[in-house]
Amino acid sequence: METSRTQIWLQSLPERPYRLFVPLGIALAWGGLFHWILFSLSLTEAYRSVFHSIAQIEGFLTCFALAFLFTALPRRTQSAPPTRFELAVGALAPVLTTILAWPEFFAASQIPWIVLAIVLLRFTLRRFRAKHAGRRPPAAFAAFPIAIVVALAGIVTIALYGALHLDFSIHQLGRSMLLQDVFLLFIIGAASLAIPQITRGESVPDLAIGEPRAVLPFVVAAIALVVSSVIEMRGLAAIADFMRGAIMLAMLLRHAHIHRLPTENGLTRWLLYIAVWLVPIGYALAALAPDHAQLGLHVVFLGGFGLMVLATGTHVTFAHEGRQDLAHGYPWQVVLMALFVGLAIVARSCVVLDPRHGKLWIGAAALLFLLATLCCGAAVARARLRTTFDV
Numbered sequence: 001m002e003t004s005r006t007q008i009w010l011q012s013l014p015e016r017p018y019r020l021f022v023p024l025g026i027a028l029a030w031g032g033l034f035h036w037i038l039f040s041l042s043l044t045e046a047y048r049s050v051f052h053s054i055a056q057i058e059g060f061l062t063c064f065a066l067a068f069l070f071t072a073l074p075r076r077t078q079s080a081p082p083t084r085f086e087l088a089v090g091a092l093a094p095v096l097t098t099i100l101a102w103p104e105f106f107a108a109s110q111i112p113w114i115v116l117a118i119v120l121l122r123f124t125l126r127r128f129r130a131k132h133a134g135r136r137p138p139a140a141f142a143a144f145p146i147a148i149v150v151a152l153a154g155i156v157t158i159a160l161y162g163a164l165h166l167d168f169s170i171h172q173l174g175r176s177m178l179l180q181d182v183f184l185l186f187i188i189g190a191a192s193l194a195i196p197q198i199t200r201g202e203s204v205p206d207l208a209i210g211e212p213r214a215v216l217p218f219v220v221a222a223i224a225l226v227v228s229s230v231i232e233m234r235g236l237a238a239i240a241d242f243m244r245g246a247i248m249l250a251m252l253l254r255h256a257h258i259h260r261l262p263t264e265n266g267l268t269r270w271l272l273y274i275a276v277w278l279v280p281i282g283y284a285l286a287a288l289a290p291d292h293a294q295l296g297l298h299v300v301f302l303g304g305f306g307l308m309v310l311a312t313g314t315h316v317t318f319a320h321e322g323r324q325d326l327a328h329g330y331p332w333q334v335v336l337m338a339l340f341v342g343l344a345i346v347a348r349s350c351v352v353l354d355p356r357h358g359k360l361w362i363g364a365a366a367l368l369f370l371l372a373t374l375c376c377g378a379a380v381a382r383a384r385l386r387t388t389f390d391v
Contacts, residue, residue, distance in 0.1 A: 035052075040359050074127070094113075097113050117152050142219075151182045158178070159174075176233070188218065188252065191308075199263070199272060227243070241286040245279075258277060272312055284296070295352045302348060310373065314379045323383045
């Protein structure tokens with residue numbers, strides 16, 4: 001019976017890849033944060049900030065981005081689902097990257113992610129070609145291949161820093177491109193479809209053939225984001241944060257219409273809407289209070305990136321498992337998830353506001369966010385309860 005269930009689950013993955021990537025993302029969130037709980041309790045002296053950023057961005061967030069891309073892009077374009085090879089690379093690359101980053105093999109840790117980026121670039125570009133898709137994607141989906149190109153450029157920049165022994169600022173530039181600019185572009189692409197469709201039930205128009213000008217704003221946004229990273233490299237972090245916030249606000253207003261409130265019921269919809277707003281708000285806080293920039297940036301990362309992927313992953317599971325009652329409701333698991341993310345933001349802010357007890361606040365923030373991921377997992381499990389192992 002168990003073998004049969006496993007086979008059915010595996011057979012369902014090309015059509016329902018979120019079944020693999022949402023739980024995997026939760027597991028990698030624990031891999032990237034649990035050591036901070038041990039650190040706060042003085043059970044280890046290793047702070048591992050670089051490992052944390054790699055595990056969270058290239059592990060946890062990447063898995064949720066893959067859950068969205070592999071699910072939404074084929075369905076929207078009426079094209080083939082991801083192949084088993086693409087699913088395997090998508091699952092292995094974040095895990096290997098995280099594992100290799102733990103012993104500080106940072107250069108080697110980027111190799112699996114380079115492979116993943118190349119596979120993803122091919123996956124997305126094929127769905128922009130009419131002969132591989134029954135329907136054209138929306139223009140905002142151009143942000144995905146553009147983001148992957150920026151990711152590759154960031155990795156190459158980091159590699160050049162190491163190979164040519166360049167100034168450390170070059171490493172910071174590549175790291176900023178990889179850990180911020182790439183996911184800001186992913187947010188632009190995802191939110192431009194998800195906010196109108198999920199929160200207001202509105203259809204987003206397809207990209208017309210022979211209209212490359214529709215893609216131009218996303219190219220300009222990518223260039224502007226990379227410029228902001230260059231400005232940050234030059235020591236002007238407040239200006240860089242202001243630029244990022246302004247770029248995100250402009251793109252989200254123009255393409256996701258975030259000035260319009262949700263009209264569809266459901267807590268996951270409201271959480272997605274709030275999370276999108278927290279990205280430009282967090283950057284504005286960082287720009288206005290540069291001495292406490294980490295406070296604003298963790299509003300971006302925890303409240304923006306973190307809450308967004310948890311809300312989206314939960315909602316996608318509700319919707320595609322046929323649990324409209326949960327998608328339109330306020331499940332207690334989602335209520336607790338939102339509460340824990342909010343408390344995690346407060347705790348992480350206290351690291352800046354109360355540095356005397358910063359070590360304990362770091363552990364508290366990590367624990368609270370991990371509890372939020374458990375609530376996400378519980379919500380996903382509840383959605384699967386009536387449809388367990390259905391194809």
